[in-house]
Amino acid sequence: MNQSDIDTLRSQVLSPRSHFIGGRWVAASEGGQRDVLSPIDGAVLTQIAEGTPADMEAAIAAARAAFEDGRWSRRAPAERKKVLLKLADLIEKHALELAVLGVRDNGTEITMAMKAEPMSAAGTFRYYAEAIDKVYGQIAPTADSVLGLIHHAPVGVVGAIVPWNMPLMIGSWKLAPALATGNSVVLKPAESASLSLLKLAELAAEAGVPDGVLNVVTGSGRVVGEKLALSMDVDIMVFTGSGATGRRLLEYSARSNMKRCYLELGGKSPNIVFNDAPDLSEAAKVSAGGIFRNAGQICIAGSRLLVQEDIHDEFVAELVKHAEAMRVGNPLDLDTQIGAVHSISELESNLDFVAKAEAEGAERRTGDGRILEETGGYYMAPTVMTGVKPTDNLFQNEVFGPVLSVTPFKDEEEAIRLANSTVYGLSSGVWTSNLSRAHRMIAGIRAGVVHVNTYGGSDLTVPLGGVRQSGNGHDKSLHAFEKYLDLKTAWIKL
Numbered sequence: 001m002n003q004s005d006i007d008t009l010r011s012q013v014l015s016p017r018s019h020f021i022g023g024r025w026v027a028a029s030e031g032g033q034r035d036v037l038s039p040i041d042g043a044v045l046t047q048i049a050e051g052t053p054a055d056m057e058a059a060i061a062a063a064r065a066a067f068e069d070g071r072w073s074r075r076a077p078a079e080r081k082k083v084l085l086k087l088a089d090l091i092e093k094h095a096l097e098l099a100v101l102g103v104r105d106n107g108t109e110i111t112m113a114m115k116a117e118p119m120s121a122a123g124t125f126r127y128y129a130e131a132i133d134k135v136y137g138q139i140a141p142t143a144d145s146v147l148g149l150i151h152h153a154p155v156g157v158v159g160a161i162v163p164w165n166m167p168l169m170i171g172s173w174k175l176a177p178a179l180a181t182g183n184s185v186v187l188k189p190a191e192s193a194s195l196s197l198l199k200l201a202e203l204a205a206e207a208g209v210p211d212g213v214l215n216v217v218t219g220s221g222r223v224v225g226e227k228l229a230l231s232m233d234v235d236i237m238v239f240t241g242s243g244a245t246g247r248r249l250l251e252y253s254a255r256s257n258m259k260r261c262y263l264e265l266g267g268k269s270p271n272i273v274f275n276d277a278p279d280l281s282e283a284a285k286v287s288a289g290g291i292f293r294n295a296g297q298i299c300i301a302g303s304r305l306l307v308q309e310d311i312h313d314e315f316v317a318e319l320v321k322h323a324e325a326m327r328v329g330n331p332l333d334l335d336t337q338i339g340a341v342h343s344i345s346e347l348e349s350n351l352d353f354v355a356k357a358e359a360e361g362a363e364r365r366t367g368d369g370r371i372l373e374e375t376g377g378y379y380m381a382p383t384v385m386t387g388v389k390p391t392d393n394l395f396q397n398e399v400f401g402p403v404l405s406v407t408p409f410k411d412e413e414e415a416i417r418l419a420n421s422t423v424y425g426l427s428s429g430v431w432t433s434n435l436s437r438a439h440r441m442i443a444g445i446r447a448g449v450v451h452v453n454t455y456g457g458s459d460l461t462v463p464l465g466g467v468r469q470s471g472n473g474h475d476k477s478l479h480a481f482e483k484y485l486d487l488k489t490a491w492i493k494l
């Protein structure tokens with residue numbers, strides 16, 4: 001990747017996009033379109049179809065028809081594998097185009113986007129493609145007079161709703177295992193980050209995913225998202241986004257066909273630094289990256305720093321130094337380390353969090369609020385707030401922006417108590433050179449992930465998911481297959 005290749009793509013005019021239903025590009029049934037604003041400069045990038053309930057019904061019907069006639073669901077796993085491997089190759093071939101498209105749409109810095117979006121998506125499709133012809137059923141240990149077979153059957157039609165942060169990566173975490181296992185999918189991207197997923201649907205068709213197996217409907221969550229989740233003909237929902245929407249999906253499920261809902265929600269992840277951390281300077285640098293990259297818009301961001309009191313001042317000073325050295329700017333410049341905040345409403349919400357924290361007595365150690373306003377884009381300086389009390393709004397609630405909350409602690413027991421004193425349980429970090437303490441912390445912290453002496457960074461071999469109000473169900477790893485396959489018993493009298 002070099003700057004001149006990026007520059008060729010950054011100002012390309014984008015034509016308005018339609019839904020992708022039944023293998024065809026289809027305009028919204030009422031002709032509606034929605035402007036897509038770029039967070040880089042606040043300008044209109046293009047338009048997407050403003051989906052209607054009728055559009056969503058058409059997509060669900062296409063997915064159901066494709067599932068029932070077996071055009072994909074009854075293909076040999078080895079054949080599905082071939083198609084999905086081809087899709088992985090196509091994603092890689094179009095990686096820069098996909099990355100730049102996504103960045104123009106959602107503002108992630110290009111260096112991170114390239115790795116975390118197309119390259120990770122290609123790896124995800126490859127991983128599940130390679131795995132699917134290695135999943136066996138079971139024979140039950142029955143008496144000789146019967147044969148008990150345990151099959152893994154695809155669930156049917158999967159409804160997938162994804163957010164605007166890392167849409168290709170998160171979308172692929174859901175699409176790849178869902179498609180590998182033979183399901184049909186209806187995908188509803190976020191209103192404000194649909195473009196790279198629409199391109200993915202185009203590439204899937206080129207790779208040979210049959211018509212109707214992958215459908216993408218764009219538009220409002222409250223209209224098309226709700227229609228999808230309320231459908232009697234959708235078998236499971238997989239979702240990443242806010243807790244408020246997750247709660248609604250459960251309600252829609254109860255009001256319709258009681259479909260299973262797998263929810264990946266927000267977090268307020270504690271990053272805990274003990275005075276015996278192996279390298280405090282490294283811990284400060286990685287902790288700054290763990291909250292500020294992608295302008296803090298990462299579900300697992302280490303947004304709540306807990307520091308042992310005797311190293312608090314020294315550690316905060318080092319961390320502030322790293323925060324101030326990070327370059328905030330146009331996400332399509334290769335030397336940018338922190339890109340744009342996704343939307344003006346997110347930016348306003350971030351600033352509001354900081355103002356409330358100050359009103360509650362926290363001290364702003366660095367962060368000048370909105371910056372680079374002259375660009376028309378939405379940029380915010382990385383912000384460190386110290387003296388945040390466990391009862392404060394900033395301690396308890398997810399900002400989803402470049403704002404770090406810092407609280408001192410005395411000992412291990414207090415660290416665990418503070419770590420567990422929000423409603424969330426997504427990610428966490430522990431910095432210590434005491435192995436026994438590390439294991440006690442892993443056991444004590446209620447979270448889906450505990451990083452030790454690092455923060456962030458993992459691969460597909462391990463699951464990612466939360467506990468408590470951070471959700472249920474896991475993306476990534478072979479465990480993800482469990483969501484998309486039903487157990488089916490055959491009991492045969494011999």
Ligand code: TXE
Nearest residue numbers: 162163189190221222225226241242245265266299398400
């Ligand atoms: O989420 P929403 P948003 C958190 C983060 C962020 C906040 C809001 O705190 O500031 O959520 O983000 C669709 N029925 N996270 O607005 O609204 C919507 O169209 C069905 C954490 O993006 O939940 C979009 O496709 N669908 C997080 C998707 O839900 C509905 C990732 C997510 O939108 C719907 C993102 C409805 N009634 C945000 N309403 C993480 N953990 O990574 C909305 N949608």
